[in-house]
Amino acid sequence: MATNTAQDTSKTLRESEKKWGKPAIAAGFTLFPSVLLHKQHALGLDCIDIVIILQILKHWWHAESAPFPSQVQLAKTMNVDLSTIKRHLARLKREGLVTWTSRKSKHGGQAANAYDLSGLIKLVHDFAVEELAAREKEADERKARGRRKRPALRALAGGKGAADE
Structure with missing residues (x-):
């Protein structure tokens, strides 16, 4: 598994600045795994659930300290009623996805x-592991297909390989 270096982070920030502009990135950004969106349906999350989770993540700066936005703050930021936030958080808690x-x-x-x-x-971790395994399997299958095709291409070229030419 690749490790993230300061150089990788700097390159990612520059790419983000190209997309969003330097002021938008300087004002702050939130990191989250794409598999959260890719597997939204499988996780049983609706659009409001996703935004609540993203709003909570926006306040999670360090792995060792829990985020603590208020429910009132979440409701105001999302422009929804406080009861909407409470209802969705209660369901996320029942599903075992978020506790507090x-x-x-x-x-x-x-x-x-x-x-x-x-x-x-x-x-999300479990879905990510499945996704990575599927990608690896697909890459192996592509390589295997490529190996099967090469002999046929050599036969069409009169039996000469690249080294014979």
């Missing part, structure tokens, strides 16, 4: 929940 723990403010009141996406991450 309540947090207390330093004054003892309720703070925004801390979200845990472990269930979703596990499923």
Whole structure:
């Protein structure tokens, strides 16, 4: 598996800047695996679920610290009713995709929940492993087809291979 280097990251950022413009990227961006969108239906996610997840991911800066946007903030950002956010989060929780723990403010009141996406991450991981295996199998099949075709091409050329010419 390839490791991501600072040079790779810098190149990706430059490509993103070409697509979106430097100010848009400088204002912030969110990283998420494409398989999340590719397998949206298989994960049982509708459009609102996806946007809620993306909004939560927008607040997840470090792997070791959970994101904690408030439900009110999610509703305002998405321009939907708070009940819509609550309903979708409850379903995502029932499905085991997203869980949360309540947090207390330093004054003892309720703070925004801390979200845990472990269930979703596990499923995305499993789908990604399947996707990579399918790609590898397809590449192997292409190579095998290419090897089968070469002898036929040599016969058409009078039995001469590239080394014989």
